[in-house]
Amino acid sequence: MASGKFITFEGIDGAGKSTHIAYVASLLHDRNITVITTREPGGTTLGEKLRELLLHEKMHLETEAMLMFAARREHLAQVIDPALQRGDWVISDRFSDASFAYQGGGRQLERRKLEELEKWVHPHLQPDLTLLFDVPLEVARARLDASRELDKFEQEKADFFSAVRQEYLRRAAEFPNRFRVIDSTKSIAEVHKELEGIISSI
Numbered sequence: 001m002a003s004g005k006f007i008t009f010e011g012i013d014g015a016g017k018s019t020h021i022a023y024v025a026s027l028l029h030d031r032n033i034t035v036i037t038t039r040e041p042g043g044t045t046l047g048e049k050l051r052e053l054l055l056h057e058k059m060h061l062e063t064e065a066m067l068m069f070a071a072r073r074e075h076l077a078q079v080i081d082p083a084l085q086r087g088d089w090v091i092s093d094r095f096s097d098a099s100f101a102y103q104g105g106g107r108q109l110e111r112r113k114l115e116e117l118e119k120w121v122h123p124h125l126q127p128d129l130t131l132l133f134d135v136p137l138e139v140a141r142a143r144l145d146a147s148r149e150l151d152k153f154e155q156e157k158a159d160f161f162s163a164v165r166q167e168y169l170r171r172a173a174e175f176p177n178r179f180r181v182i183d184s185t186k187s188i189a190e191v192h193k194e195l196e197g198i199i200s201s202i
């Protein structure tokens with residue numbers, strides 16, 4: 001059975017993920033690979049409705065975690081699994097590592113509960129490659145302040161983002177085979193160079 005590759009982009013808000021997704025997609029197009037770019041929470045009609053709620057409504061932490069995984073379930077069923085089965089590649093702006101980093105690291109939901117949700121929603125699938133865009137909080141914050149209106153998560157305090165970043169880095173160390181940590185304080189051109197190297201080797 002044909003199987004495409006699944007690439008996820010992760011990092012704290014303002015790290016630069018969105019800036020680099022189109023570039024990675026263009027590198028794959030150059031290799032004649034059909035690539036779908038999508039995002040979480042979101043990626044489907046229902047998922048985008050859940051995203052609106054998740055980014056703007058206050059809710060219990062466990063509700064938030066379950067809705068993230070509910071949106072992900074739909075995303076897998078409607079978009080990710082069919083694309084990979086066709087042999088297309090999928091690039092997702094965030095996936096389950098974000099739940100471990102934000103609901104787990106940032107909001108301190110027990111990791112065991114997130115692992116249970118993960119086992120339920122995607123017991124057999126993990127990304128082939130996870131690009132973690134890593135920057136100190138002050139750099140990310142300065143970029144966000146310069147660029148847009150802040151949503152519920154983006155309005156969190158420095159301690160929250162520090163915990164999110166630490167959990168991302170912890171996971172990168174736990175799963176070294178699929179994670180690549182990118183120093184996103186470098187210029188956009190330098191990050192592009194590094195991405196070219198990574199993408200040419202998969």
Ligand SMILES: Nc1ncnc2c1ncn2[C@@H]1O[C@H](COP(=O)(O)OP(=O)(O)O)[C@@H](O)[C@H]1O
Pocket residue numbers: 011012013014015016017018019020133143144146147184185186187188191
């Ligand atoms: N390496 C970089 N150097 C300088 N500015 C950057 C860099 N990467 C991203 N930016 C800028 O930072 C802001 C936030 O980037 P974005 O890609 O939207 O972050 P994210 O998707 O990770 O939240 C944007 O205005 C973007 O142009």
Ligand SMILES: Cc1cn([C@H]2C[C@H](O)[C@@H](COP(=O)(O)OP(=O)(O)O)O2)c(=O)[nH]c1=O
Pocket residue numbers: 013014018039040041055068093094095096098099100102103151153154
């Ligand atoms: C996928 C996911 C995202 N999030 C948060 C992280 C982000 O703050 C927010 C939306 O992510 P993102 O799309 O990166 O925001 P933007 O388009 O504004 O850059 O959702 C979680 O808390 N848990 C999750 O599982």
